[in-house]
Amino acid sequence: MKLGLQLGYWQKGPTPRFIELAKAAESIGFDSVWTAEAYGSDCFTPLAAIAAHTTKIRLATGVMQISARTPTCAAMTALTLDHLSNGRLMLGVGVSGPQVVEGWYGQPFTKPLERTREWIEIFRKVIAREEPVEFHGQQYHLPCENGMGLGKALKSITHPLRKHIPVLLGAEGPKNVALSAECFDGWLPIFCSPYKMDIFDESLAPAGPDFEVAAMVNLSINDDLKQALLPGKWTMALYLGGMGAKGMNFHKNLLGRMGYADAAQEIQDLFLAGKQMEAVEAVPDQLVDEISLAGPEGRVRERLQDWKKTRITSLLIGHSSDFDLTVRNMEFLAKELL
DSSP, X not given: OEEEEEOOOOSSSOOTTHHHHHHHXXXXXXXXXEEOOSSSSOSHHHHHHHHTTOSSSEXXXXXXXXXXXXXXXXHHHHHHHHHHTTSOEEEEEEOXXXXXXXXXXXXXXXXXXXXXXXXXHHHHHHHHTSSOBOEEOSSOEXXXXXSOSOOOOBOOSSOOSSSOOOEEEEOOSHHHHHHHHHHSSEEEOSSOOTTOXXXXXXXXXXXXXXXXXXXXXXXXXXXXHHHHHHHXXXXXXXXXXXXXXXXXXXXXXXXHHTTOHHHHHHHHHHHHTTOHHHHHHHSOHHHHHHTEEEESHHHHHHHHHHHHTSSOOEEEEEOOSSXXXXXXXXXXXXXXXX
């Protein structure tokens, strides 16, 4: 099992010492470092800075929002950064949600599966650079059909370093997970339980032997299990209440399939009513414990064995505001798994 460091997206300002964290991850033996975006910092610029200060660690976006860039724009950025990093790039992409797509990017969120399928097909064509890119689907048209009529099918001026750049899909719903297995090189799950991976078996059936599954896990080492679970409970309350529309929350739907439908509904209702602390308290300890590596070192060490039995190929851990704590966490995992 490989290890990755998820740096996420910036908050009010740049993540402190993020380049140093990436360099530490590389020296410790981590396989990958990930950057994300929401509606503030972008995912590619910090990754380019990291590329300039590292030599071996794989550089990944997780996730890049496909509504933020046309497939050709994303491919141009990817082939550029792949050259600059000597072939270390992989993309984690996702559709985001209707609040961001329609509110921030000003695009309709309708038919996200169709959009994703067309997006990856065009992206692959650009990177392969085998012929001028022409595509006519329901979501994308190259050349466009409603302009001046002067558009020309083009092929990238720059030759890609690799004709295939790995792309993983961030997905939660059964159909979207199935799309990752069918059309992508891997899958980025969120709120993943090693004890309930069977709920994805049907969706992942088409996946090949080299299919990557890079799962986020909350690592919280603390002799007090209640305290170790508390950060995960805050995260869960935020995602159920503040990250998604009330009537369309993919995280809530996923927790329903995991057996926590009633709890997820209660948490969302409390959060949206402005009762954030009560929402946090309503998050079941068992739920957070399932998707985390929490508690004393010995307990975390035992639970790692359960994660190793799954089809997950990479464990991704987040970073703390405490630089030294993040490094210690990385060293602990590396000692146990590498």
